[in-house]
Amino acid sequence: AKIPRLRRPLVLVGLMGAGKTSVGKRLAHLLGVGFVDSDAEIERAAGMTIPEIFAKLGEPAFRDGERRVIARLLTEQPGVLATGGGAFIEPRTRTEIAAHGTSVWIRADLELLWDRVRDRPGRPLLRAPDPKTVLGDLLERRYPIYAEADVVVDSRPGVSQEWMARDIVRA
Numbered sequence: 001a002k003i004p005r006l007r008r009p010l011v012l013v014g015l016m017g018a019g020k021t022s023v024g025k026r027l028a029h030l031l032g033v034g035f036v037d038s039d040a041e042i043e044r045a046a047g048m049t050i051p052e053i054f055a056k057l058g059e060p061a062f063r064d065g066e067r068r069v070i071a072r073l074l075t076e077q078p079g080v081l082a083t084g085g086g087a088f089i090e091p092r093t094r095t096e097i098a099a100h101g102t103s104v105w106i107r108a109d110l111e112l113l114w115d116r117v118r119d120r121p122g123r124p125l126l127r128a129p130d131p132k133t134v135l136g137d138l139l140e141r142r143y144p145i146y147a148e149a150d151v152v153v154d155s156r157p158g159v160s161q162e163w164m165a166r167d168i169v170r171a
């Protein structure tokens with residue numbers, strides 16, 4: 001496909017395990033633009049990991065910091081911005097994203113998401129004893145909101161990150 005020139009940052013949204021960070025890096029490479037990840041930037045700015053921020057400051061403080069970091073990153077005109085799964089769900093953060101970027105929802109079903117996150121710690125929302133049920137509940141609550149994204153692409157088992165990135169360019 002022909003590689004388009006971007007007028008606005010592409011902002012990847014979707015649940016944990018959708019592949020926002022890994023696909024985002026591929027996508028940025030494909031387009032020849034920069035890549036940033038809001039979770040990584042929050043950790044850098046706070047000098048704490050995401051689980052530490054949730055434990056020490058609580059989720060509301062995390063959401064507030066997340067919104068400010070995303071607003072700042074958007075003004076710095078990244079080519080591709082991967083966000084944490086809850087960012088687009090926060091109305092004020094969603095407003096920032098809608099004002100300055102083109103949102104792309106990487107949609108995936110519960111089995112695929114769970115397969116990707118089950119052995120990866122560091123996601124404080126996925127609490128014991130039944131993290132898969134928590135993820136399923138988040139999916140039900142959040143999908144109608146992710147559906148407001150400008151572009152929707154589907155992630156399926158066996159589809160490579162490279163293919164996903166090309167799918168986003170096509171879309």
Ligand code: S3P
Pocket residue numbers: 014015016017020039050083084085086087122123124125
């Ligand atoms: C969250 C997703 C995480 C991280 C935090 C909260 C969420 O990011 O921002 O743990 O609310 O879904 P990933 O989607 O990159 O895992």
